[in-house]
Amino acid sequence: MPAMPVHNADIARVFGQIADLLEIEGANPFRVRAYRNAARELEMLGVPAAGMLARGEDLRELPGIGDDLAAKIAEIVATGSCKALEKLRQELPPTITQLLEIPHLGPRRVRALHERLGVQTLEQLAEAARGGRIRALAGFGPKTEEAILEALAQHAAAPARLERVIAAQYAEPLRAVLAEVPGVREAVIAGSFRRARETVGDIDILVSAGAAAPVMDRFVHYEEVGEVLAAGDTRATVVLKCGLQVDLRVVAPESHGAALLYFTGAKAHNIALRRIAQSRGLKLSEYGLFRGARRTAGATEASVYRALGLPWIAPELREDRGEIEAARAGKLPRLVERADLRGDLHVHTRASDGHDTLRAMADAARAAGLEYIAITEHSRRLTVAHGLDPERLRRQMAEIDALNAELEGITLLKGIEVDILEDGRLDLPDEVLADCDLVVGAVHSAFDLPRAKQTRRILRALENPRLSILAHPTNRVIGTRAACDVDMLRVVRQARERGCFLELNAQPGRLDLLDTHCRLAREEGVLVAIGSDAHGVRDYANLDWGIGQARRGWLGAADVLNTRTLAQLRRLLAKGRR
Numbered sequence: 045m046p047a048m049p050v051h052n053a054d055i056a057r058v059f060g061q062i063a064d065l066l067e068i069e070g071a072n073p074f075r076v077r078a079y080r081n082a083a084r085e086l087e088m089l090g091v092p093a094a095g096m097l098a099r100g101e102d103l104r105e106l107p108g109i110g111d112d113l114a115a116k117i118a119e120i121v122a123t124g125s126c127k128a129l130e131k132l133r134q135e136l137p138p139t140i141t142q143l144l145e146i147p148h149l150g151p152r153r154v155r156a157l158h159e160r161l162g163v164q165t166l167e168q169l170a171e172a173a174r175g176g177r178i179r180a181l182a183g184f185g186p187k188t189e190e191a192i193l194e195a196l197a198q199h200a201a202a203p204a205r206l207e208r209v210i211a212a213q214y215a216e217p218l219r220a221v222l223a224e225v226p227g228v229r230e231a232v233i234a235g236s237f238r239r240a241r242e243t244v245g246d247i248d249i250l251v252s253a254g255a256a257a258p259v260m261d262r263f264v265h266y267e268e269v270g271e272v273l274a275a276g277d278t279r280a281t282v283v284l285k286c287g288l289q290v291d292l293r294v295v296a297p298e299s300h301g302a303a304l305l306y307f308t309g310a311k312a313h314n315i316a317l318r319r320i321a322q323s324r325g326l327k328l329s330e331y332g333l334f335r336g337a338r339r340t341a342g343a344t345e346a347s348v349y350r351a352l353g354l355p356w357i358a359p360e361l362r363e364d365r366g367e368i369e370a371a372r373a374g375k376l377p378r379l380v381e382r383a384d385l386r387g388d389l390h391v392h393t394r395a396s397d398g399h400d401t402l403r404a405m406a407d408a409a410r411a412a413g414l415e416y417i418a419i420t421e422h423s424r425r426l427t428v429a430h431g432l433d434p435e436r437l438r439r440q441m442a443e444i445d446a447l448n449a450e451l452e453g454i455t456l457l458k459g460i461e462v463d464i465l466e467d468g469r470l471d472l473p474d475e476v477l478a479d480c481d482l483v484v485g486a487v488h489s490a491f492d493l494p495r496a497k498q499t500r501r502i503l504r505a506l507e508n509p510r511l512s513i514l515a516h517p518t519n520r521v522i523g524t525r526a527a528c529d530v531d532m533l534r535v536v537r538q539a540r541e542r543g544c545f546l547e548l549n550a551q552p553g554r555l556d557l558l559d560t561h562c563r564l565a566r567e568e569g570v571l572v573a574i575g576s577d578a579h580g581v582r583d584y585a586n587l588d589w590g591i592g593q594a595r596r597g598w599l600g601a602a603d604v605l606n607t608r609t610l611a612q613l614r615r616l617l618a619k620g621r622r
């Protein structure tokens with residue numbers, strides 16, 4: 045038995061490593077994808093797979109999990125590791141997957157570096173680049189070598205951050221444990237997590253309680269604590285066995301609001317508030333807002349803001365990016381909420397690389413409170429995803445018509461996620477695209493074109509009047525793939541000219557548009573479509589993560605395309621096609 049409970053994120057990591065190693069070995073892309081899909085499925089799964097197994101539930105009911113993967117999950121839960129991974133590690137050095145974290149290095153290049161130069165580690169990669177040995181390899185060249193050196197420097201400078209969705213799997217259970225300690229009024233995850241940053245450096249938990257000692261005691265003895273770095277009367281820092289650091293502060297209930305404000309940050313927002321306090325002859329600290337020795341506010345965040353002459357500011361905005369000025373002027377946006385979403389404009393089914401049927405996806409969407417969804421399979425170019433050619437697309441359109449005639453309370457739109465080819469043309473003929481209710485265009489290849497070329501490619505795609513939405517516009521994958529180098533201002537302006545929209549892809553590993561781009565789109569008057577990119581019935585939950593990012597980007601309900609009624613949406617789509 046492994047010493048500690050195996051989390052879904054741990055299983056996902058094993059599958060991710062298997063996929064990486066298989067890919068470097070040049071294995072069948074379908075096999076690689078099966079592991080990746082399973083990893084993603086596990087990361088998103090709301091309940092621990094270990095618990096499902098303990099209750100005797102059948103993991104094969106999860107999307108993308110067949111006999112083989114179900115057996116592997118059971119193996120990982122039981123033993124903490126997986127023979128398939130160990131075998132791959134004998135064939136390839138385990139450190140080699142680190143190389144994939146460097147932009148410009150895909151599996152094929154990593155294999156070449158390993159086979160021809162014996163490169164296994166980032167250090168060896170740097171050495172080879174500095175020695176000018178990489179440029180000599182076929183398919184690399186001096187420019188790539190330079191880019192690798194630059195990427196290595198950036199990689200070294202950036203501290204390790206964890207995706208928010210993964211941090212949540214460790215932080216939420218811990219928070220719940222602390223909330224159960226007798227005497228605790230509230231336990232809140234603060235810091236960058238509460239501000240909905242896409243990644244977090246560490247977790248900050250604030251507890252308000254009459255007495256701190258029982259909370260501190262429970263915290264340092266939590267089953268998953270690997271190391272206690274510091275433990276005082278009201279604050280402590282631990283590192284969990286998974287490597288995630290957690291800071292805890294315990295305060296008295298009358299300080300809760302001031303402390304929550306302080307530990308939510310961001311630091312720059314805190315400093316700006318403190319200055320306002322000073323200008324009013326007040327002192328702001330994590331214990332409250334004080335005039336001399338008298339506390340004038342602090343039990344709630346709103347009480348502190350109010351005493352500073354401000355309305356409450358949502359955590360997602362607290363980055364000192366103009367939110368205080370906007371608050372003072374009464375111009376804070378009413379940020380979009382999950383309940384504002386009426387539809388989802390990016391959904392896959394079994395017809396391409398999704399796991400569930402059209403009908404199942406429709407039923408799940410209705411259960412998730414949605415009124416419409418656009419079915420947007422991949423197009424033929426994306427063979428690994430079983431992309432649709434015109435004939436299969438037409439067949440699906442007929443199926444959708446038939447299902448719409450039957451279903452109540454949910455409408456399916458006929459869409460496609462069409463590949464944007466390297467020259468900016470779309471992967472399907474215009475006459476087929478014209479028959480779709482909406483066309484989502486996406487880049488799935490040639491991510492590292494130089495800026496001018498990449499920008500030209502996207503602009504050309506946007507020129508096509510059939511294109512309705514540009515999917516995941518930067519194509520970054522958090523912690524894995526850098527954003528494409530593209531002139532986003534020109535893209536946003538072209539979208540406005542053309543009357544089309546930009547997607548905020550809500551997969552928690554993508555969250556693409558970035559928050560700053562959402563804000564740009566808002567300022568330029570381009571609506572953002574929050575799309576789940578669902579590949580299974582549970583994936584509508586992605587929308588919550590997308591909402592967090594949208595809120596960080598200052599988007600209100602009016603700034604989001606899929607808050608519109610179906611009739612309004614149809615009008616907006618038609619307008620863009622004129």
Ligand code: DGT
Binds near residue numbers: 234241247307310311
């Ligand atoms: P992270 O952990 O890197 O994702 O980002 P945060 O924002 O969670 O930063 P962290 O964990 O270092 O600190 C949590 C909060 O505590 C931070 O958002 C604001 C507050 N804080 C930390 N250090 C300072 C400081 O020196 N001055 C002020 N005013 N606030 C601070």
Ligand code: CA
Binds near residue numbers: 235237
């Ligand atoms: Ca933090």
Ligand code: CA
Binds near residue numbers: 247
């Ligand atoms: Ca911290």
